[in-house]
Amino acid sequence: MRVPKLVDHVERRRAIIAAAWRIIADRGIDGINMRDLATEAGYTNGALSHYFSGKDEILRTAFDYVIESTNERIKRSIDRRSGRKALRRMCFEIMPLTDEAKLEARIAVSLWQRAITDPQMVAVNNTAVAAWKVRLAELWREAITAGDLPDRDVEVGVEALMTMMIGLQVTAALGPDGLTRKAQLAMLDSVLGG
Incomplete structure (x- = not known):
């Protein structure tokens, strides 16, 4: 009697998305096709259809994973910190300061190209950015209350901060240095004013 092979569906999806990340980081979003993705992931082209409905779902999932990865790092980095220390730590995880964050920046910037015409990806991006802004504003207010940052218009500061961090991601994506x-x-300290 032959025992069926157990397949970890979630793990296979993650492996396919990891392969998509590698291709997108190397060739950009236009460089990804199902045949090359299957080869990179170590599967047959037909096997991909068992895990994703097509390229669009793969790209959306890759985008989701970039945001999830960033959010997980933010949570670990902030831990029990508050105020200015937590605010800076959160920014560190969005800014392309590490090799991992630079890779994610290359992927995110490539996927933003697709998000321009994909309402689902726009919604995912806008939801993530809105949540980050809310959290940044909370931490900024804590820092002001604690006397760690000067009193100022927090909403304007958060907009400047997000614009700076997105600009840094684009800069990292466009140049290896x-x-x-x-x-x-x-730059972060300049925006924070302290």
Whole structure:
């Protein structure tokens, strides 16, 4: 009697998305096709259809995973911190300061191209950015209350902060050198005003 092979559906989906990340980071969103993705993931082209309905679902899931990965790092990094320390830690996880964050920036910037015409991806992006803004504003207000940052219009500050971090992601995606960690942190301190 032959025992059927157990397949971890979630793990296979993650492996396919990891392969998609590698291709997108290397070739951009236009460089991904199902045949190359199957080869990169170590599956047959037909096997991909057991896990995803098509390329659009793969790209949407890859985008979801970028945001989930960033959110997980933010949660771990902030931990029990509050105020200015937590605010800076959250920014560190969105900014392309590490190799992992630079890779995610390359993927996110490539996927933003698709999001322009994909309402589902726009919704995912806008929901994530809105949640980040809310959390950044909470932490900024905590820092002001604690006397760790000067009193100012927090909403304007958060908009400047998000714009800076997205700009840093684009800069990292467009050039292998991007800005140094020191330069990025100096920009962060400049926006925070302290």
